[in-house]
Amino acid sequence: MQTRKKFIFLTFLASWLLLFFFGGDQLRRFAFFSGRKAEAPRSWPRWTDQSLLKSFAEPEELQRDGEPALLSPRERRAAWLSAYRSSRCRMETCFDLSRCERNGFKVFTYPQERGQPVSETYSKILSSIERSRYHTARPEEACLFILSIDTLDRDRLSEHYVRDLEEKIHSSPLWNGGRNHLIFNLYSGTWPSYGGELGFDPGHAILARASSDSRSFRPGFDVSIPLFPREHPQSGGERGWLQRGSVPPKKKFLLVFKGKRYLTGIGSGTRNALHHIHNGKDIISLTTCKHGKDWQKHKDTRCDKDNVDYERFDYQELLHNSTFCIVPRGRRLGSFRFLEALQAACIPVLLSDGWELPFAEAIDWGKAAVVGSERLLLQIPSAVRCIHPERVLAFQQQTQFLWDAYFSSVDKIVHTTLEIIKDRLNPHRSRSRLLWNALPGGLLVLPEFSTHLGDFPFYYLHHGYSPSKKFTAFIRAVSQAGSLSQPILRLIQAVSGSQHCAQIVVLWSCEKPPPPSGKWPQSSVPLTIIQGRRKLSDRFFPFGAIQTDAVLSLDEDTSLSTSEVDFAFSVWLSFPERIVGFPTQSHFWDAERGRWGCTSRWTNELSMVLTAAAFYHRYYHSLFTEYLPAGLRELADGLAACEDIVMNALVAAVTKLPPIKVTQRKQHKEGVARQAECGEGAAGTPPGPHPAAAGAGGAGGGRRLWQRQDCLNQLVNWFGYMPLVSSRLRLDPVLFKDQVSVLRKKYPSLEK
């Protein structure tokens, strides 16, 4: 028994080992991959003689590249021009670049003709162009022409359809076969095929149209614009709806759709299938047949039940409470739904095959929308479920950024169109895709300033750059004396004492010429004197003399100490995109008068930092001078103390963030003066913690107060909203006013 036991045991062991060594591996694989197919995959063979294979082209052939003595480049250009008729236009064949070279990028709008009806939307577009900094009233210097005839609605069945358009257009002496013209269009084609025909020959004109079809779209020539409603605001525009970003995105619904179902005709293929994905829980897809005159005629068995469900949900509510929104094609490719979803931070799931997405030349839609395929509708639910929560959060934020940067007003849509065309004219001086798709967006980034990311204040983190550790002190001198006052000498002394100061630039804006160089104080840093015109907006001119990223803007009577400057600069390095400075003001809504007001009295809030003592990025000089229309700059010149407000509003409009106040050693003289200016209206009333209450008092305010507030109100008018943002904090040194030894403190003098 014993031996047998042993024998059995041994046999067992041996066979087990055998099994383990030879078969275990395979057995295990077999057990877990049994679903695999039964044939070994055949890879591409490794040829025994592969090293002997010949190259696809001899090096000589590659480098010589055919016979050189072919058509000359100019002849070939001419050949292209004739070969590719207007349907295949490209900038190099259909656009006269030379027109833009002489006078830069100027846009001319045809004068309005009497008796020519223009729709509300088109007049908004025209006025956007007139508000643009590229607008010119002289056709001879124009690079781009825009018709005054309404071309938006080219649906023959529409009431806005303009007849005999071709005749009217072609009769214009400037038409020139449509060369250098830009034509806006929102609706083209008509029932039943919606083929995109315009009803006139646009010739060589660039088409900026909604619902562009990728097959008729001329890449690099046409511009695809979004479909926007008649009520779309001229400027400013509503903000996006995203207020909370949380992960995982907690919204009630995952995917929603509520809209018409087409029972017949073009677009019905997709719209008729949408109800299939409805699950009544997190995917809501509601359709109705109730549209058009004769829906009863085409009605099918689903209609009645669907119509009941349809009424149960509110479209706006769904939009607000869903993570993804289906944006299917309608009869045409684009729909209002697209912008609605974008604004609502409901990530658009596009089901519109062949749609050339709005501004796709610039915008990377892959970051903000899910581009689905109409044919794969049923995969959409599982596809969107698979998107990681982090990506969903990024998507949501990107929708908000894009909405705010390019779509929220007619101005933005039109200006984006113009900038895209302008970028094509000088490819080497144009925005890279990165600039278009990162905050603050392409419209606020001027390629004329630089095409290098590191030169802007916005991309330091993106690209691991940091701003240079030096600043330029930029002092504006206006005193009438013609000699150097005590304050300016002290100021130069204090500023040049900072180890971060690279240079001092004095903008001499007095009638009398500046004192000779011998009269200026000797300092360790170079001092440059610029003779300025006597304009207030001059102080924000992008002078070539300013070489550093940081500018310390000063008035001659500002009083600052070296440690104040040092500390403020160390703060600016953390917030290079904002204005960082000392004296501040805040704005408030004056409900009584129904207008904006501002105050510089002691308040618990601030929304502006005076540029009499402030750090900001050099780029804002360029933005101020080149981005703002001349009218606003004149406003800053004409109204006292307005330039501060304009600059602060501009920076706030770019960053959407408040400026930063840093520790002030004591009341600045200049600051006191200014504060009096702004606070005049409320003189006599005790300073209150609530600016709105305080600023409203005192009806007989001085002229300057009125001007200042007028400046603010005009600005708001131009922006279309109030760009200023309030802050309730001040940044102090870490040990500021702490009860510790002064010797421990880095900035002890700030506490005096």
Add this chain to the structure above:
Amino acid sequence: IMCASAKYNTRGPALIPRMKTKHRIYYITLFSIVLLGLIATGMFQFWPHSIESSSDWTVEKRSVHDVPVVKLPADSPIPERGDLSCRMHTCFDVYRCGFNPKNKIKVYIYSLKKYVDEYGTLVSNTISREYNELLTAISDSEFYTDDVNRACLFVPSIDVLNQNALRIKETAQALAQLSRWDRGTNHLLFNMLPGGPPDYNTALDVPRDRALLAGGGFSTWTYRQGYDVSIPVYSPLSAEVDLPERGPGPRRYFILSSQMALHPEYRLELEALQAENGESVLVLDKCTNLSDGVPAVRKRCYKNQVFDYPQVLQESTFCVVLRGARLGQAVLSDVLQAGCVPVIIADSYILPFSEVLDWKRASVVIPEEKMPEMYSILQSIPQRQIEEMQRQARWFWEAYFRSMKAIALATLQIINDRIYPYAAISYEEWNDPPAVKWSSVSNPLFLPLIPPQSQGFTAVVLTYDRVESLFRVITEVSKVPSLSKLLVVWNNQNKSPPEDSLWPKIRVPLKVVRTAENKLSNRFFPYDEIETEAVLAIDDDIIMLTSDELQFGYEVWREFPDRLVGYPGRLHLWDHEMNKWKYESEWTNEVSMVLTGAAFYHKYFNYLYTYKMPGDIKNWVDAHMNCEDIAMNFLVANVTGKSVIKVTPRKKFKCPECTAIDGLSLDQTHMVERSECINKFASVFGTMPLKVVEHRADPVLYKDDFPEKLKSFPNIGSL
């Protein structure tokens, strides 16, 4: 749902024999099982079976000359010409690709054949070295399938890289007889040298019906945007010559032209440029009197000077890439390899991979008409940008030009991204060179939004058993106006939280969460109960913070919602003696961390802390019961690239005397432990993400000479 990658059971078979049993039957059964197993195994060993392992794939060892010959009858069908209106949604059969959890298309390669016409003459060279490399790369990639029925994309093995090397009509016939041709649907052809004399078309002339074309040298008229893929013209020199990356710094020439076959009109313009700008412009030509044996392609000449090609490209800042007879030029690849910024002068040329690559960051495109202005245009580019473009150019070459494999995989990835757009590779992944990817941060909360004050914050109190102190904290915190909910995380598994009736009555909802294990990381768990964006993490013994201080802290957080906003600040320092990081506590002029004993932060960071903390930090913290706050500081700084915000003068949570009682030694071990944490985390993160700043946030009117009653936050404590 298929999203989560399928999890396979990784444990082996659990056949553990018991030896103590005496039942014979049992033995016999076991024995027979084993025997059966053995037999089965043996059968598997010798049966033609499915067991796959990457190492022993059946690799055919054959010669290219042995491939089967296919005779094409003269009247075999010819495909239609390419359809210019084709787009993915019209000509591509997306149903073949299907939905799969990996979001990868499957690519099938036809086996190699030799095609001859009726008279037995070859239609084309069987296969070129490059095309073989390309197909090998596809076959080795994740995209490959050998199952023609599962394939979504088909790649013919008919080599059409160079149009000059093939007979057009017969090649088309060869394509048409492929087993799954079906008008070319879902077929992908690779072509680098399209067209032929005299008109040099910009796309392959072989009729190909609906097939996608990966072509080198498309013009905007032949390129079907979103359907075709524009690829580079491969330069075999790149495999031959090793040009190490050249660092930034001045180069000898500003502009260099190295192409041999330039149209005389262009050459004249370039020479005019050279005459105008002197030595900084160098226009090279072929060498006329080279001694025998020197390959002409590796030399260039200017007058009598001879230069090595492509080495000479590294001597120049900008290198001209002009169109020749074709738009796509192999020289582009050489130029990129040399890290020279290409100046592309070829109107209407579709640059390689332009669908995904941002060429504005790596090249200068100048319209042909503006050639005379080239010098001034290039001069206006700032030096820093030039250096970046050089780096970018080199990166493009390394990633997408250097080999046929790189070209093949980039092409397939582009098509893959079109089919699975929701899983597409992002702009940054395509375009950012590794150095940028490494140093850049992409803030997950990048949108500058100031959350509305009305939302309020949720206070999360981590507690173990200090009920009395906990109740005091609850009472204190509940006085803060913006508090919207209070969450107590009960970390004690041995003891139940007090009864409901014993808890302080407060005006906001109070929830108690019981945890399964006493872990520090429970404090940072993204509880569903947290409905606000703002979270206040607070210890159960922090009772000294005033309501004003907390409310102000929340207001500050609203202005910096992507940062940690806290009270006592701490600093990390580099210890030069010990060569490692050191933790520094109070009385410094700088801060780089805030303690999370009381700190506001965005709820998103809870999610990151719990699910995305790099390395083993989370477990390490739980095991050591320390440093969860340092870990949070590292995490936030690492993803946002921003510093913390310290608010108000607070330096300590405990009363100043307490440290004296705790004793110096305790304090020192504490410091040592905390320093260790910093060093540990810095090594896991691979970098020191913490940012040092010199400022703290105070209310606007803090310590100003102003009536206290008019200040919003008069009651700000000290130290």
